[in-house]
Amino acid sequence: MSSTEQLESEIAELIVETLNLEDINASDINFDEPLFYDGLGLDSIDSLELxxxxxxxxxxxxxxDGANNxxxxxxxxxLAKHVKLNKV
Structure with missing residues (x-):
């Protein structure tokens, strides 16, 4: 597994754990799937928590209020691409 794939998996786990997505396993999430609306169905409160x-x-x-949010x-x-470029 590449470092990018590992980071994507970590973020999927973080999403499931942070937002208490009980019916979703991180391993079942398509990393290209939209996070909001038709995809995982997240909302603005979820984005704040995330x-x-x-x-x-x-x-x-x-x-x-980030222009690229x-x-x-x-x-x-x-998200993984952004994290990779900005993590400390």
Whole structure:
């Protein structure tokens, strides 16, 4: 498993644990699947909780008014790319 795939798996686990997604296993999540609406069905409250968890886990801040948030939070794969570029 590459370091990118490992990071994507870690983020999937973080999402499931942080948001208490009881009916979803991290290993069943498609990393390209949208996180909001038709994909995992997350909402704005979930994005706030996830932002805080990512900040705590990887040591950087995601701003609520960030210009690229829609792209960053579009999928686990895009989140992993952002984390990889910004983690401390």
């Amino acid at each position: 932002s805080m968890a990512l900040s705590a886990q990887y040591g950087f801040q995601l701003k609520s 829609k792209e960053i939070f579009s999928s686990i794969r895009s």
